[in-house]
Amino acid sequence: MEMLMSPKYPKDPYIYKRLFNLFGTRFLGSGLVTDSDHDHWYRQRRIMDPAFSNSYLRGLTNTFNERADYLMEKLEEKAESKSPAHMHHMISCVTLDVIAKVAFGMELDLLNNTQSPFINAISLCLKGMVQFVRDPLFELYPWNWKFIKDVKLAVKLLRKTGAECIAERKRAIQNGEEVPKDILTQILKCAEEEKDDDHEQMLDNFVTFFIAGQETTANQIAFTLMELGRTPEIVAKLRKEVDDVIGSKQEIEYEDLGKLTYLSQVLKESLRLYPPAPGTSRWVAEDIVLDGIHIPGGVVVFVDSYVSGRLDTLFKDPLRFDPDRFHPDAAKPYFCYFPFALGPRSCLGQNFSQMEAKIVMAKLLQRFELQLIPGQSFGIQDTGSLRPRSSVVCTVRSRSHALD
Numbered sequence: 001m002e003m004l005m006s007p008k009y010p011k012d013p014y015i016y017k018r019l020f021n022l023f024g025t026r027f028l029g030s031g032l033v034t035d036s037d038h039d040h041w042y043r044q045r046r047i048m049d050p051a052f053s054n055s056y057l058r059g060l061t062n063t064f065n066e067r068a069d070y071l072m073e074k075l076e077e078k079a080e081s082k083s084p085a086h087m088h089h090m091i092s093c094v095t096l097d098v099i100a101k102v103a104f105g106m107e108l109d110l111l112n113n114t115q116s117p118f119i120n121a122i123s124l125c126l127k128g129m130v131q132f133v134r135d136p137l138f139e140l141y142p143w144n145w146k147f148i149k150d151v152k153l154a155v156k157l158l159r160k161t162g163a164e165c166i167a168e169r170k171r172a173i174q175n176g177e178e179v180p181k182d183i184l185t186q187i188l189k190c191a192e193e194e195k196d197d198d199h200e201q202m203l204d205n206f207v208t209f210f211i212a213g214q215e216t217t218a219n220q221i222a223f224t225l226m227e228l229g230r231t232p233e234i235v236a237k238l239r240k241e242v243d244d245v246i247g248s249k250q251e252i253e254y255e256d257l258g259k260l261t262y263l264s265q266v267l268k269e270s271l272r273l274y275p276p277a278p279g280t281s282r283w284v285a286e287d288i289v290l291d292g293i294h295i296p297g298g299v300v301v302f303v304d305s306y307v308s309g310r311l312d313t314l315f316k317d318p319l320r321f322d323p324d325r326f327h328p329d330a331a332k333p334y335f336c337y338f339p340f341a342l343g344p345r346s347c348l349g350q351n352f353s354q355m356e357a358k359i360v361m362a363k364l365l366q367r368f369e370l371q372l373i374p375g376q377s378f379g380i381q382d383t384g385s386l387r388p389r390s391s392v393v394c395t396v397r398s399r400s401h402a403l404d
């Protein structure tokens, strides 16, 4: 773990620099995830941090509630019409609605606006990333060209949307309007502090947050629902906790979240078995010896949370979904559990994402009984991030109690 904790080992330039472009179109550039220049990254991170402070996040609770309520309305319709709900897709709409609104002030309303191209564009970018990084010959084969064209169009759509958003915000600032201290404001500040007001650098961060802020949380919630589909005893415990803490309240408050301890355990266990961002990699410039293992200089080291979460040397009976591993009294899994990575380059959105996941899950448990439609896979699909192989299709029944 020293590799993640110490700034001595930078992000591996092969993968992260390669993602500057995707098939020749500027993609993540030197945004926060891919920036491999430590000093430049550090300056950006320092500016972004306030948009993820606890006091700022507390103020986002309303938006999380509001967007989660859109999902509850849709599910109510599904329950009434007795039609199945494709939960992975519906949750993806919510997490994109949330990040677009709180980071950039955009109103997408994706559950109603079904023609919106954004969810598909993000999926295409991720699929493109996997091919681009893993297969240097991918572009040579003519049968891949249509896919590559679509991926490039998806990247251009995201960057164009970013450009419009940034122009709009700059206009508002010039007109002296009050603007939120959101992620977009911090993105503008980063570029300003670098004194170059670099338009492309702002777009790098726009795309970075648009993608990093959406896909992972959606996949975590979808995996959790998939597991709960075959663990009714865990659902019963969760429901009891949600009924005790939230009752029939419509608005979940920030203070409630700390009381949902069993739900936290379930979400952590879900990330152990199904880490949506399964690993990271570091560059070792010179020969080192770690734990008696000689690592020669000039190699890339992969640190994989999917693998370590499933090792029986680290977790007893590792394939069993057991939230009690994360019981407050249980021994802490030191340095073998890192779904958000560790050290200076760990996830900036960890608390943001877990607040969002808890609010969505608590509302689902409060209001509905979801039943997985039988015959679906419990497998994992690797599309750059890990996502459920199935669409997590469920039947929906309303729980019979009125909300305040």
Ligand code: HEM
Residues within 6 Å of the ligand: 032, 033, 045, 099, 209, 212, 213, 214, 216, 217, 220, 275, 276, 277, 278, 279, 280, 281, 339, 340, 341, 344, 345, 346, 347, 348, 349, 350, 352, 353
């Ligand atoms: C369950 C949800 C999430 C998981 C599992 C997750 C996981 C991770 C991981 C493993 C990394 C390290 C990536 C690497 O080394 O290549 C990372 C970085 C990052 N994540 Fe997340 N993430 C989640 C949600 C979010 C959200 C909601 C946001 C933004 C709102 C976000 C923003 C970022 C950023 C900006 C970085 C780069 C940090 C830096 O290098 O300074 N993430 N995340």
